[in-house]
Amino acid sequence: xxxxxxxxxxxxxxxxxxxxxxxxxxxxxxxxxxxxxxxxxxxxxxxxxxxxxxxxxxxxxxxxxxxxxxxxxxxxxxxxxxxxxxxxxxxxxxxxxxxxxxxxxxxxxxxxxxxxxxxxxxxxxxxxxxxxxxxxxxxxxxxxxxxxxxxxxxxxxxxxxxxxxxxxxxxxxxxxxxxxxxxxxxxxxxxxxxxxxxxxxxxxxxxxxxxxxxxxxxxxxxxxxxxxxxxxxxxxxxxxxxxxxxxxxxxxxxxxxxxxxxxxxxxxxxxxxxxxxxxxxxxxxxxxxxxxxxxxxxxxxxxxxxxxxxxxxxxxxxxxxxxxxxxxxxxxxxxxxxxxxxxxxxxxxxxxxxxxxxxxxxxxxxxxxxxxxxxxxxxxxxxxxxxxxxxxxxxxxxxxxxxxxxxxxxxxxxxxxxxxxxxx
Numbered sequence: 001x002x003x004x005x006x007x008x009x010x011x012x013x014x015x016x017x018x019x020x021x022x023x024x025x026x027x028x029x030x031x032x033x034x035x036x037x038x039x040x041x042x043x044x045x046x047x048x049x050x051x052x053x054x055x056x057x058x059x060x061x062x063x064x065x066x067x068x069x070x071x072x073x074x075x076x077x078x079x080x081x082x083x084x085x086x087x088x089x090x091x092x093x094x095x096x097x098x099x100x101x102x103x104x105x106x107x108x109x110x111x112x113x114x115x116x117x118x119x120x121x122x123x124x125x126x127x128x129x130x131x132x133x134x135x136x137x138x139x140x141x142x143x144x145x146x147x148x149x150x151x152x153x154x155x156x157x158x159x160x161x162x163x164x165x166x167x168x169x170x171x172x173x174x175x176x177x178x179x180x181x182x183x184x185x186x187x188x189x190x191x192x193x194x195x196x197x198x199x200x201x202x203x204x205x206x207x208x209x210x211x212x213x214x215x216x217x218x219x220x221x222x223x224x225x226x227x228x229x230x231x232x233x234x235x236x237x238x239x240x241x242x243x244x245x246x247x248x249x250x251x252x253x254x255x256x257x258x259x260x261x262x263x264x265x266x267x268x269x270x271x272x273x274x275x276x277x278x279x280x281x282x283x284x285x286x287x288x289x290x291x292x293x294x295x296x297x298x299x300x301x302x303x304x305x306x307x308x309x310x311x312x313x314x315x316x317x318x319x320x321x322x323x324x325x326x327x328x329x330x331x332x333x334x335x336x337x338x339x340x341x342x343x344x345x346x347x348x349x350x351x352x353x354x355x356x357x358x359x360x361x362x363x364x365x366x367x368x369x370x371x372x373x374x375x376x377x378x379x380x381x382x383x384x385x386x387x388x389x390x391x392x393x394x395x396x397x398x399x400x401x402x403x404x405x406x407x408x409x410x411x412x413x414x415x416x417x418x419x420x421x422x423x424x
Contacts (some may be wrong), residue, residue: 001260001263001264001283002227002280002283002284003028003223003224003225003227003260004025004028004224004228004229004260004261004264004266005028005264005276005279005280005283006197006220006221006223006224006280007024007028007098007220007221007224007225007228007410008021008022008024008025008027008028008264008268008276009021009024009197009198009201009217009220009273009276010024010217010218010220010224011024012024012025012220012421013022013180013198013201013213013214013216013217013220014214014217014218015201015220016179017179017180021268021276022265022268023268023270024268024397025261025264025265025268026265027263028224028228028261029257045218046229046233048100048200049229050226050229050394052221053222053225053226053229053348054222054226056218056219056222056367056383057149057219057222057223057226058145058149058219059406060216060219060222061149061152061153061156061216061219062152063215064152064153064156064204064208064212064215064216065152065155065156066199067208067212068155068156068159068160069143069159070155070156070159070209071159075151078158079151084269091349092334092335092338093281093282093285093335094281094333096284096285096288096331096335097282097283097284097285097287097288098150098154098284098289098380099148099279099287099288099328099331100283100284100285100286100287100289100290100291101146101284101287102143102146102147102150103143103291104227104230104287105287105291105293106230106231106234106235106238107234107297108294108295108298109140109234109237109238109241109294110233110234110237111135111138112237112298113233113236113237113241114233115131115135115236118131118135125310128311129311132311138168153200155204155232156200156204157200160203160204160207161195161203163190164190165184165187165188165189166184166187166188166189166190167184167185167187167188169184169203169206170184170185170186170241171205172206172207173202173203173205175297175406176205176206176209178202178205178206178210178213179273180202180205180213181206183199183200183202183274184199184202187209191243196274196280196281197220197273197280198273199274200216201213201216201217201220204216210306231256231260231413232252232256232257235252235256236252239252240281267279272324285335288328288331288332288335289332289335289358290338291332292328292329292332292365293361294326295321295324295328295423296325296362296365296366296368296369297365297369298370299313299318299321299322299325299372300365300368300371300372300373301372303318303369303372303373304372304373306419308380318373322369326328329362332358334365335356336351364390367380367386367422368390368391371390371391372384372391
């Protein structure tokens, strides 16, 4: 949904309001056919397009960063010191949203799924170790680039909009004949409370010329396309791996696209631009809420020697990843409490139910992770409750020599069964 909103707003900016938001939402259907065409020629072509889109984002947002020239020292303080003066719950929501925007939960499954497309001789330990090393570099580079791009975006608008009123920015826009000035109200309220991807682009156009606004819009368009691709492929791997659904690709991509477009089109038709654009912050925060549901299973499975064998996580990896996950859960709980604005009794009931389910699932995943990190015959795994509901005893143990044939994968990047491999 986020990528649809971002793409629609980018088209709205690039067309100078000629294409309405609902029209931009419908135009995103064309993404489906583009990805299907590239997918026909193999995963490498899609990865090349990924690289191009990410390069466009880096260049466009980097250009804005060096034009504005924010203080590098202040940026460093903001990164290293988890505190800010006079921060309210809206700023907290934006800060938490950055976590969800950089570490999107479904991307963990995307990176895991892309591993299957690599031709690795799993019968040789040194080949597996070498592949792990390069996959680590690949993931680290991807996250680092994503982090830098987000730093560019946040720093530009923190520098230009902090402690400025909506009326001040509006006057700058009018003075520079920017037709989008009406997005800023003629009030003395601080404008950074209402900054979103649309008003941010307008501000750049007012402050640094109309070209800066169009460059920003191109970057948002590239980000929307990149997110669309990652979402489609992460959904593909989830449907194949968790649900054993082997839909034809065009059906799967079209289905996921319709699911994203339908509610967005409704909002674009009946809501104002400000409401639709501001929805991105909340969607990013929801991504952060979902993050433990992706990280804890990954930590559990990769820490379990019965599954990973000698390639299971080491002590340091287990400690750091577990602590970071606990921090994320704590941040999520804090966000829910600070964002709480209850007006009716049924809202309280719904919130309590949601909170109870969320905490219960997190506790279950934490116990599962702890059992995976423990010895198979340890105290936790010997408990009857754990053996019945958490860690069943029918896990197939890892055997590198015996499972060497599992290095061969089908052309649709899905893993075939042992019986199929032996028969082939």
